[in-house]
Amino acid sequence: MGYRSLYVTAKESFLGCSKSYGEALVVIIGVPFDATSTYKPGARFAPSSLREASWNMESFSIKRMLDACSLRFCDIGDLDVVPGDVNQTLQRLKLVVSEVTNDGKKPLILGGEHTLTLSAVECLRDIGVIQFDAHMDLRDDYACQRICHATVARRICEAGIPLIQVGVRACSRDEYDYTKESGVALVPAHEVHRSLSDAASRIRDFQEEHGRIYVSVDLDVLDPAFAPEVGNPEPGGLTTVELLSLIEECRNVAGGDVVELVPSGGFTAFTAARIAIELMFQMQLD
Numbered sequence: 001m002g003y004r005s006l007y008v009t010a011k012e013s014f015l016g017c018s019k020s021y022g023e024a025l026v027v028i029i030g031v032p033f034d035a036t037s038t039y040k041p042g043a044r045f046a047p048s049s050l051r052e053a054s055w056n057m058e059s060f061s062i063k064r065m066l067d068a069c070s071l072r073f074c075d076i077g078d079l080d081v082v083p084g085d086v087n088q089t090l091q092r093l094k095l096v097v098s099e100v101t102n103d104g105k106k107p108l109i110l111g112g113e114h115t116l117t118l119s120a121v122e123c124l125r126d127i128g129v130i131q132f133d134a135h136m137d138l139r140d141d142y143a144c145q146r147i148c149h150a151t152v153a154r155r156i157c158e159a160g161i162p163l164i165q166v167g168v169r170a171c172s173r174d175e176y177d178y179t180k181e182s183g184v185a186l187v188p189a190h191e192v193h194r195s196l197s198d199a200a201s202r203i204r205d206f207q208e209e210h211g212r213i214y215v216s217v218d219l220d221v222l223d224p225a226f227a228p229e230v231g232n233p234e235p236g237g238l239t240t241v242e243l244l245s246l247i248e249e250c251r252n253v254a255g256g257d258v259v260e261l262v263p264s265g266g267f268t269a270f271t272a273a274r275i276a277i278e279l280m281f282q283m284q285l286d
């Protein structure tokens with residue numbers, strides 16, 4: 001695979017302060033892949049854009065009284081993806097994530113498109129998935145593809161992995177019916193807007209029921225006012241502050257990802273980098 005040869009230097013790493021792999025609890029993996037995009041491609045440019053944004057942000061958090069550069073994380077660079085080949089790319093990602101988890105470390109993936117979540121969660125045993133997303137991604141197939149960004153949550157459910165979807169506001173009737181049949185927990189965007197504290201307690205309940213969790217953040221969960229540079233924007237979303245406070249409710253986090261950033265000259269990469277930093281804080285809590 002050769003991903004170890006793709007180690008970035010500490011200076012080029014996320015936040016510019018990567019530790020060695022041996023020291024790390026959290027391992028950052030970029031996945032510059034967007035082959036199944038159906039509207040706006042370009043998520044392949046997100047990992048480098050996220051790193052660049054992170055170099056221009058403060059690592060110290062006044063809210064947590066902690067410096068992100070004091071966290072034990074290692075940025076191993078980008079996966080050696082196979083452009084245009086989702087199956088091969090997911091297979092490669094599984095090899096890398098398996099190695100990371102076998103070494104007792106937690107993967108934090110910088111996408112890339114949402115499909116890559118499937119590889120990550122398949123490597124983790126006994127977890128529940130918290131999916132922050134405008135969309136359900138529960139279609140059985142989409143645009144003649146069974147493995148793509150619009151079907152990823154369906155494949156996760158079929159693997160028997162418990163799932164809660166938070167911030168959803170765009171789905172088909174069939175997808176909605178599937179949540180009822182399959183027991184997917186739902187906290188739609190309008191419920192978050194009605195009561196942030198109720199949404200937080202739903203997340204806590206899910207975490208208590210399922211123990212270890214994987215947190216997948218599709219940036220389009222945010223309103224396009226806050227995160228316009230995404231593959232499939234959908235109005236009526238969460239504010240950045242709402243999302244960050246819900247991420248703070250996520251405990252016992254075994255892994256996570258930030259996906260669907262499509263950088264195009266604006267500042268959404270800064271929002272994405274902030275979310276990645278906060279996920280890293282949560283991963284080091286337990």
Ligand SMILES: [Mn+2]
Pocket residue numbers: 133134135218220221232260
């Ligand atoms: Mn989405």
